Amino acid sequence: MRFDIVTLFPGIFPGYLQQSILSKAIERGIVSVHLHDLRDWTHDKHRSVDDRPYGGGPGMVIRVEPVVECVEEIQARGDEPGRLILLSPQGKRLDQRLVSDLATASRLVLICGRYEGFDQRVIDILQPEEISIGDYVLNGGEVAAMVIIDSVLRLIPGVLGDERSSQEDSFSQQHGMLECAQYTRPRVYRGREVPPILLTGDHERIARWRQEDSYRRTRAKRRDLLPDPERPPEDDSTT
Secondary structure, three states, X not given: OEEEEEEOOHHHOHHHHOOHHHHHHHHOOOOEEEEEEHHHHOOOOOOOOEEOOOOOOOOOEEOHXXXXXXXXXXXXXXXXXXXXXXXXXXXXXXXXXXHHHHOOOXXXXXXXXXXXXXXXXXXXXHOOEXXXXXXXXXXXXXXXXXXXXXXXXXXXXXXXXXXXXHHOOOOOOOOOOOOOOOOOOOOEEOOEEOOHHHHOOOHHHHHHHHHHHHHHHHHHHOHHHOOOOOOOOOOOOOO
């Protein structure tokens, strides 16, 4: 998969791109990330990308010309245009279902905003898909772009060492519940012991326990995820 990031601050990304799973996916050629400095598409010697809003008001607004011309140029690169996403607090809320949908694309173009946002004509002309990572406001879209990359990355075949990791994540399971509790060594720490069932080697009973624990945790922490909080999902651990 190819990610194109349109940003005023490309210097935010190098550290992120050189770490952990993403770095390995880039090294192996599974993923590529391309940074595009929006100032490279400005038309004045000061490389201005923003201006005061018409009608008055606080802050500055990102101008339409550099954004539209940047996106049109980078969309012409590569084998095919990317799925165009504008990071915005007014966008559709990101959830695991949307992440799964994004992961089916071969290329994502992520536009990161700043200041008071974009001239409305950016949206009118480019018709991007607007996505929000939550009901709060960030200083810019760069962190939100990293969230999308991180969440989508886990679903790309070959990125994770064990594909079951993403399938068993919270929100990704068949019933959309939270992930069950996980344990590793030592067996006992400060009087707290690993649940004995996890040490039995009985995979069928362990699978059933994990499903039940997933339900308990979801009911305690996120009842809104359950269609019927009073009725556990049917046990299908042996199917």
